[in-house]
Every structure is written in C-alpha cells, then in structure tokens.
Amino acid sequence: MTSSNESAAGIAHVYRGTFVHATYHTAVEILEDRLLGVDTEGKVCHRRKFSIHFNFVVIVVCSEFFMPGMVDTHIHASQYSYAGTALDLPLLQWLNMYTFPVEACYKDLEFARNVYTHVVKRTLRNGTTTACYFATIHTDASLLLGQIANDFGQRALVGKVCMDTNNFIPHYKETPEESEGETKRFIGELLKKKYPLVRPVVTPRFAPSCSAALLGHLGEIAQNNDLHIQSHISETKEEVKLVKELFPDYDSYTDVYHRHNLLTDKTVMAHGCHLTDGELKLFRETGASIAHCPNSNISLCSGMLDVRRVLNHKVKLGLGTDVAGGYSPSMLDAVRRTMDTSKALTIQDTQYNTLTFEEVFRLATLGGSQGGRLVWKGGGGGGEVEGLLSPSLNQYINDQIHDDL
Ligand code: GUN
Ligand code: FE
Numbered sequence: 001m002t003s004s005n006e007s008a009a010g011i012a013h014v015y016r017g018t019f020v021h022a023t024y025h026t027a028v029e030i031l032e033d034r035l036l037g038v039d040t041e042g043k044v045c046h047r048r049k050f051s052i053h054f055n056f057v058v059i060v061v062c063s064e065f066f067m068p069g070m071v072d073t074h075i076h077a078s079q080y081s082y083a084g085t086a087l088d089l090p091l092l093q094w095l096n097m098y099t100f101p102v103e104a105c106y107k108d109l110e111f112a113r114n115v116y117t118h119v120v121k122r123t124l125r126n127g128t129t130t131a132c133y134f135a136t137i138h139t140d141a142s143l144l145l146g147q148i149a150n151d152f153g154q155r156a157l158v159g160k161v162c163m164d165t166n167n168f169i170p171h172y173k174e175t176p177e178e179s180e181g182e183t184k185r186f187i188g189e190l191l192k193k194k195y196p197l198v199r200p201v202v203t204p205r206f207a208p209s210c211s212a213a214l215l216g217h218l219g220e221i222a223q224n225n226d227l228h229i230q231s232h233i234s235e236t237k238e239e240v241k242l243v244k245e246l247f248p249d250y251d252s253y254t255d256v257y258h259r260h261n262l263l264t265d266k267t268v269m270a271h272g273c274h275l276t277d278g279e280l281k282l283f284r285e286t287g288a289s290i291a292h293c294p295n296s297n298i299s300l301c302s303g304m305l306d307v308r309r310v311l312n313h314k315v316k317l318g319l320g321t322d323v324a325g326g327y328s329p330s331m332l333d334a335v336r337r338t339m340d341t342s343k344a345l346t347i348q349d350t351q352y353n354t355l356t357f358e359e360v361f362r363l364a365t366l367g368g369s370q371g372g373r374l375v376w377k378g379g380g381g382g383g384e385v386e387g388l389l390s391p392s393l394n395q396y397i398n399d400q401i402h403d404d405l
Contacts, residue, residue: 011037011045018065022366027358036066069129070331071368074230074270074291074320076134077145078103078112080119083324087299091236092208094300094325096168103136103161104172112141113148119329120145120152126330130155130368132230132268132291132320134203137161137174139182143189150195157228159203160186164214173209180217187225199228206232207243207256219261228266230291231257234279235271236302254279263288270320271296272310273303280313289316289370292363294337295326304341307363308353318368319360335364 015038019031039045079099086098106112116135123131131149133156135142142160149156162183166173174182187200202222204210210218222229234240234253243253250256254275257263265287272290275283283290292305302325310317319334320326326334335357342355 010039012040013038015066017062020065020067022068022358022362024366027356027362030065068365070127070364071130071132071318072123072128072321072329072331072334073132073268073289073318073368074134074293075119075123075131075323075329076325077116077119077131077323078106078134078136078141079324080122080329081115083329084327086324087327089300090238091300091302091325092238092242099324100166100169100172104169106136106138106141109141109144112136112138112144116141116145116148119323120148120154120156123329124152124154126332128154128329128331130157132157132159132201132228134159134161134205134230137163137172137179137182139186139189142186143193146190146193146195146198146200150193150198153197155197157199157201157230158190159201159230161203161205162214162218163205163209164211165209176211176214176217179214180221183218183221187221187227201228201230202262203229204231204262206235206239207253208239208246212247212260215256215260215262222264222266223261226266228268229262229264230268231262231270233257233269233272234274235297236300237274240274252276252279252282254282258282258286268318270322271302271305273297273305277313280310280315283315284313287316289318291320291322292317292338293320293322293326293334294341295328295333296320296322298337298341299327300325304344306345307338307342307355308345316367316370317363318370319364331364335360338363 015036016034019034019036021029023029037045079102082098082102086094089097131154133145135145135158137160139160142158146156146158149158160183162179163173164176164179183202190198190200202218204215204218240253243256247256250259254263263282263286267288268291269288270291270293290310292307294305297303297305307317319331319338321329321331321334323329338360339355339357346352346354
C-alpha cells in the first residue's frame with residue numbers, strides 16, 4: 001500500500017476488514033483487520049492497522065475480503081449481444097460471418113443503448129471497475145457508450161472503431177476521410193462532456209481493416225492529443241500471413257503499427273499470440289502493452305499466448321475478456337482461463353514455468369492498470385488498493401461478484 005493521509009477530513013466512508021491486493025513486489029498481499037477510508041471523490045485517503053474513532057459508519061466484513069476492482073483491458077461492448085454463441089469459425093471468417101453484420105446494427109441508437117447498458121451493468125456486477133471498450137464505427141453510439149459507463153460509475157476507455165477496408169460487408173466500413181473526421185469528432189465530443197471516468201481511445205480495428213493512410217492519420221491524432229491507442233495484433237497465424245501480404249514493405253506486423261506511430265506507452269494491443277522475440281523487444285522499447293485474452297484465444301482456436309515469455313521480455317501485460325470472441329464477460333473467467341492456458345503450455349513442456357494463481361491475480365488488477373497506463377487520478381479502476389476506490393464500490397460490495405447472469 002502506498003501513501004496514507006491520516007487526516008479524517010473529506011472521508012466519506014470507512015471500511016474495516018481483510019484487504020487483498022497486489023503490489024509490484026508482492027503478487028498477493030493480505031492485510032487483516034485494517035481500516036480503509038475513502039474520500040468524497042472515491043479515493044483511498046486513509047489506511048490504518050488499528051481502530052481509531054470516526055464519526056461515521058464502519059462496515060465490518062467478516063469472513064469476506066476487499067480486493068481491487070479488476071481491469072478488463074480488451075472487451076467489445078458491441079459484441080455483448082451474441083456472447084456465448086457463434087464460436088464455430090476461425091477469426092477472419094468469424095468477423096465476416098457474425099461480427100460485422102451485428103456491429104452494423106449500431107447505427108440504431110436504441111439498439112446501441114440497450115446492449116451498452118447491459119454490458120456496463122454486467123461487467124460492473126462481475127467486478128470490472130475499469131474497461132477498455134471497442135464500440136463500432138458509429139460515432140454517436142460510441143459517445144453513448146461513454147455516457148452509460150460514466151453514469152453507472154465505471155471507468156472506461158471508449159474507442160470508436162476505425163476501418164476503411166471490409167471486402168465482405170462493404171456497408172460496414174468508412175472512407176479514410178470519414179474515419180479520420182469522425183474520430184476527431186468523437187474525441188472532441190467525448191472530451192467536451194467532461195465525464196470524469198471516461199476517456200477516448202484511438203482504435204484502428206486491426207491492420208487488415210485499415211489502409212496505411214488511415215493508420216497514419218490515426219497515429220497522428222493519437223500523438224497530437226496524447227491519447228491511448230488500442231488494436232489487435234498477431235492473434236492468428238492466418239491473420240499474420242494476411243498482414244504480410246497487405247503490408248509487404250514492413251519488417252513485421254508490429255512494425256506496421258510502429259511506423260504509423262501507433263506503438264506508444266499508452267497502447268494496448270490485444271492477443272499477440274504469435275509475436276516474435278524481435279517484436280516483443282519493440283513492445284518493450286516503446287512501452288506498449290498486451291491484453292491477454294485466453295478465453296477468446298481458445299474459443300476461436302487462435303493460439304496460446306506464452307505469458308511467461310512476454311513477462312520475461314518485460315512487456316506490460318493485463319487480462320481481457322475479448323467478448324464476444326471470448327464467451328464470458330467476467331474477469332474472474334479471464335483469471336481461470338489464463339491459468340488453463342499456462343497449464344496447457346506446461347502439459348506440452350513439463351519444464352515450463354507455470355504462472356501461479358497469485359501472479360494471475362496481479363495481472364487481472366495491477367497488471368491491467370499498468371498496461372497502457374489505464375488508470376488515472378480520480379475514482380474507479382484497478383491497481384493497488386486505490387483501485388477499490390470507485391464510485392461503484394458500494395455496488396461491488398453489496399452485489400458481491402456474480403460470475404453468471
Ligand atoms: N481482430 C479484429 N477485429 C476483431 C474482433 O472484433 N475480435 C477479435 N477477437 N479479434 C479481432
Ligand atoms: Fe478483440
């Protein structure tokens with residue numbers, strides 16, 4: 001735990017009980033019989049071991065514990081409507097057959113409002129206090145997602161999806177000019193709303209959906225406005241091969257993003273199952289991070305990310321659900337699936353250094369907030385015990401964690 005303000009001024013709630021959290025030094029730290037004060041802005045402002053007098057309610061939680069909110073570093077809010085279905089095709093065919101036709105429906109704002117409300121409520125109930133969302137190409141529906149996340153008290157990075165290439169469903173794409181213009185409008189409008197919990201994130205869908213010109217525009221927008229960036233990378237071997245064909249003059253898939261200024265310390269790239277050592281080195285050098293989405297990787301038969309190798313390269317890594325490539329919106333599922341993949345790698349190689357449960361807990365909380373610097377000053381989010389301090393804390397405690405609907 002970090003600094004503690006011993007003054008009771010501004011404290012709105014005090015919680016007493018066992019606190020379980022992750023730090024950079026200790027994967028899981030258990031603090032028994034502690035007090036934790038939360039100020040009126042939802043930030044931890046007081047921590048003590050011994051009981052002292054406060055004039056307000058102390059919540060005692062016996063046989064239960066407090067933990068930081070979890071950070072979903074990669075989730076498609078727009079795909080929540082079909083989560084748990086349509087997992088019988090590999091990635092590129094799955095996008096064409098199921099994903100693009102559904103995402104095209106978000107032109108309809110009422111459709112968008114319904115699904116986005118459900119996904120925000122569901123992920124909050126499951127303990128996700130910060131989410132890195134992909135919306136769709138539709139600016140107004142993407143703005144609505146930002147409003148809904150803010151209203152329900154979830155910290156969110158929201159991305160209006162950019163794509164100017166789509167041969168299969170030609171009506172679900174933009175021209176490069178539209179994509180650039182609408183991205184600027186999205187960022188401007190979202191920042192104007194001054195939602196304390198929500199930020200825009202520049203979101204090229206992935207290299208196969210974007211021309212080099214569009215990638216260049218998006219890199220420039222992110223750089224000029226110091227914004228987060230999210231996309232997909234090296235999820236399947238077929239995709240890597242396609243990128244080689246589409247971008248023959250680049251050293252690697254990672255190089256495509258790097259040369260368009262899309263690899264920064266505020267970048268979160270999903271998957272990375274098939275990255276080479278050289279590409280991981282580039283991630284390390286630029287500070288870009290990886291969202292590991294094990295449910296999706298197995299469900300779409302994409303590959304198995306060797307998390308240990310990524311960590312050995314000192315590349316930042318968090319966990320993601322990748323709904324609806326992943327069938328569960330729960331970060332607890334992402335924890336379990338991360339363990340499963342690590343154990344599957346151990347079955348293949350008995351010398352493999354299997355991840356421990358404690359390490360995976362850290363990835364789901366602190367790892368997610370570190371990757372892409374997803375957590376900023378103010379309420380909400382994961383990370384060290386500060387992550388608890390979200391406006392959704394009460395909701396989190398009262399509802400417990402519902403892993404299923
Ligand atoms: N690559 C490009 N778009 C997508 C998507 O929507 N889901 C997944 N899993 N991978 C992608
Ligand atoms: Fe994804």
